[in-house]
Amino acid sequence: MPEIDPFFRLAVALAIGLMVGIERGWQSREAEDGARAAGLRTFGLSGLLGGISGALTTQLGPQIVGIAFLAFTAAFGAFSWLEARTKGTASATSMIAGMLTFLLGAMATVGDITVAIAAAVSMTVLLALRLQLHSWLAAITWVEIRAGLILMVMSFLLLPLLPNRAIDPWGAVNLREVWLLAIMLALISFAGYVAVRLFGDRLGIIVAAAAGGLASSTAATLTFARLAREQPGTVNLLVGGILISGAVMPLRVAAIASMLNPALLRPLVVPLATGSVMLGAIAGLFVFGMHGKPADHPAPRLAIANPLVVGTSLALSCIIVGVMLAAEFMRQVWGDAGVLAVAALSGIADVDAITLSMARMDMTVPLATQAILLAVAVNTTSKATMAAWVGGLAVGLRVGLASAAALTAAGAAYFWLG
Structure with missing residues (x-):
């Protein structure tokens, strides 16, 4: 059973990314291919990347998560900036969601997996309730x-x-x-x-x-x-x-x-x-x-x-x-x-x-x-x-x-x- 545990944790990291990616992809479902910085596949890979980074800490040390996170944030931020420039709009939501997806993926492999799942569900709910939250705030x-x-x-x-x-x-x-x-x-x-x-x-x-x-x-x-x-x-x-x-x-x-x-x-x-x-x-x-x-x-x-x-x-x-x-x-x-x-x-x-x-x-x-x-x-x-x-x-x-x-x-x- 112990040798299966790393695969299970990586599967959870991937599932976290896919869950967030489904919500983000649905929100931008009308956009053409290549017109958005991140969707279902990108967020799924982000969660898996965080999970693999966490799994590598046993061989490369805890600093690998920090290095990978900085590189991921820079790449994700660059593509988000290009998307915002093309559309003429600015929003930090997807950027923060991507960063959090990476970190929760890492947490799923080296931390408390239950807390990681709960945090991912909470994040997805907040993202999905965008219109309702804005309407409540306006009221x-x-x-x-x-x-x-x-x-x-x-x-x-x-x-x-x-x-x-x-x-x-x-x-x-x-x-x-x-x-x-x-x-x-x-x-x-x-x-x-x-x-x-x-x-x-x-x-x-x-x-x-x-x-x-x-x-x-x-x-x-x-x-x-x-x-x-x-x-x-x-x-x-x-x-x-x-x-x-x-x-x-x-x-x-x-x-x-x-x-x-x-x-x-x-x-x-x-x-x-x-x-x-x-x-x-x-x-x-x-x-x-x-x-x-x-x-x-x-x-x-x-x-x-x-x-x-x-x-x-x-x-x-x-x-x-x-x-x-x-x-x-x-x-x-x-x-x-x-x-x-x-x-x-x-x-x-x-x-x-x-x-x-x-x-x-x-x-x-x-x-x-x-x-x-x-x-x-x-x-x-x-x-x-x-x-x-x-x-x-x-x-x-x-x-x-x-x-x-x-x-x-x-x-x-x-x-x-x-």
Whole structure:
């Protein structure tokens, strides 16, 4: 078996080059023969050249790889320059891909073959996603890029400076932990924000509503309700969108709470999933059973603020601190009833702060579960009220009845578990 190993490694080096060459050759498939610097055969040979250079290190020393790499880079660069001069365009992508193919071929023979294959696959995927990556980049605004950069700077520079200990007399608030929670929630919400920005207008109401629920189900509810008032003929469709966004919210709550405190997964997942499924099923009736295909109607534009704005994250951190202090103070004064009162009040506007607080505070699992479920129930009722206020009686009745059915199902599931 050992004598076969060098052949296998060289075969992997050749395969790496061929894989990259297929992608590069396909991208330039319309070019005439001799009009491109490198294609399938060239990249295949580049990987094999790197592999042979690596294999020769046992006889000629490690410097052979460096010498061969410099010679390869010079030759490849010269032909790339001639191609760019002929076409009147310039791109370093193929040049860098060729250099990396050579090095990965060498790595396949003298290094970790699994890492070499993984790196080659990653490179090929990046090369193949050229148009998609450019379109995604074009869709991002400078404000969003700047917010992300500032947030990263604050996270990596400020986070080590924050005290990793409780700062209040009750031992409830750890600033470093609060900041980490705020960053995590902002990133989760940012995924929904990006989905709305990129796909909301293209894939229709279902994707827009689901992404809106991931980012902010309250914002999605207000947006759909307003559109339902303006477009009475699409009430059922837009009510379906409200219910879809509402169905995503409990799943997000369960995911966040269980990631922070795995003990909360079992008591939360069944009632929250039951309510979510009920809302999703009723939403399906509104979207498909009562109003045709969602693609027949224009997708809404969801007005969701960028959650990676630094001010938003700081405000969220302050809210989390406030909820933690209020919950601990109320528990000290009125016991469990005080914590549930804070959860109910917090749930009127938002469920994230109370979810994060309950998942991280030092309290029993049953109490944390009750507080989170109460906040979700109050928030669901609050959004039904908002839908009626903004969208009118027709929207409010539909959303209210569906929400009542979901809360009843979730409550039954919770008491059944208990």
